[in-house]
Amino acid sequence: MRSLKLAGLLLIVMLFALAGCGSAQDDGGGSDDSGSSDNGGDDASSSEEVRVTLGTGGTSGTYYPLGVAMTEQIFSNVEGVSQSRAVSTGASVTNAQELAEGKYDAVLIQNDIAYYAANGETLGDFEGNTVDNMAGMTSLYPEDIQVVTTADSDIESLEDLEGKTVAVGDQGSGTEANANQVLGAAGLTYDDLTAEYMGFGDASQGLQNGTLDAAFIVGGAPTSAIQELGASKDVKVLSLSDEVISNLTSEYSYYTEKTISADTYADYGQEEEIKTVAVMAILVVDSELPEDAVYNMTKSMFENKDALEAAHARGSDITLEGATDGMSIDLHPGAARYYEEEGVSVE
CATH class of the missing domain: 3.40.190.10 (Periplasmic binding protein-like II)
Structure with missing residues (x-):
């Protein structure tokens, strides 16, 4: 009786051992095949x-x-x-x-x-x-540098921004950097005006309600912020002088000279073509x-x-x-x- 129990125990141990060997072979074989296929394919593709x-x-x-x-x-x-x-x-x-x-x-x-x-x-x-x-x-x-005011404003040039309240873009933005450079090319600094740091939408609202005199807008013309302003008030987009344009393009490699047709904002009160610069x-x-x-x-x-x-x-x-x-x-x-x-x- 005791020998029969011992034989049964040995049989159970052998069956577990065989099952374990079979499982190891299956896992190992599957892993090798999958790894070889995936890695080889990725290496060939990446090269x-x-x-x-x-x-x-x-x-x-x-x-x-x-x-x-x-x-x-x-x-x-x-x-x-x-x-x-x-x-x-x-x-x-x-x-x-x-x-x-x-x-x-x-x-x-x-x-x-x-x-x-x-x-x-x-x-x-x-x-x-x-x-x-x-x-x-x-x-x-081109993404045009546009200095916009209202048609009834006495601002006709960059020099006329002295003493005015001007939106120059969000602080630290590309527009604000452009505004600083354009003003500098005209011999002006922020000390010569009241600079307001705000985005295009807020600048358009400020021009509409009279809290701003002018704003720097950088974007491909026609720009929606100027069109939105023009829906309630006629606009005036300033031309830069030849001297200012020359100063900018000679000092900064990324500026190019640009002329915006008067037709671009004709429906919003603009009467003349706009000479300016653009970033690309x-x-x-x-x-x-x-x-x-x-x-x-x-x-x-x-x-x-x-x-x-x-x-x-x-x-x-x-x-x-x-x-x-x-x-x-x-x-x-x-x-x-x-x-x-x-x-x-x-x-």
Whole structure:
């Protein structure tokens, strides 16, 4: 009887041992097969292609629809790019910061903000925080510096802003930096006027209710804040003098001269064309992206520009001839190679 119990116990032990061996073989075999397939596939893909995430701006702005068209209709078909997508962001300053962090592979950004970021200066966000992985791909369209007042105002030039209350943009913003520079080119400082730090919507309201005399608005004309003002009061957008324009374009590489047609705001009381300067919206990529991939992305964008024109009216401003106008940082070698082949200056 005792021998039968011992034999039974031995049988149970052997069955557990066999089950354990079988389980180990199954798990080990499955793990080896899966690991070999997945890792091998990833290595092969990463050595040949890149994924591009493009940081844009708010969904109601210009950057986002253009970015979606770029990623979904252009870059997604480019050799060397396995996947591309656009994401909504806080726009220029945020885009520069998060490009540095590796969150994006490309961003849409104002060229002055790109300059500050690449050089670690001027704006508080970048003071001493240089963005080292930023390279230019192309200039896109102008964002105009507009100094607006009401048609019944006695303000006719920048010099007339002395002693006035003027909205200069949110403190530390790109607009505020532009306002400071434009005033400086006219021989003025904030000490010569009452500077109010506020966004475009609040500035438009201030001009409507008379608490402001003038406002700096930076954006592609026609700009909605000026149109909103024009719905209740006739507007006057000032021209900058030739001297002020020359001072700005010679001192700051990111400004370009711009003339806004009188027709742009004719329905809102504007009677004359507007001579001013503009910063440029530009497309920036991570400098570590492969040269061939960026070359193909640049080439494809200009060969399929109709997709950008269909996405937003500003798409028609994007031209090969103006691809390096106002480019405030070094070009990516892939973009530079394409421009050199097409006879576009890369100086």
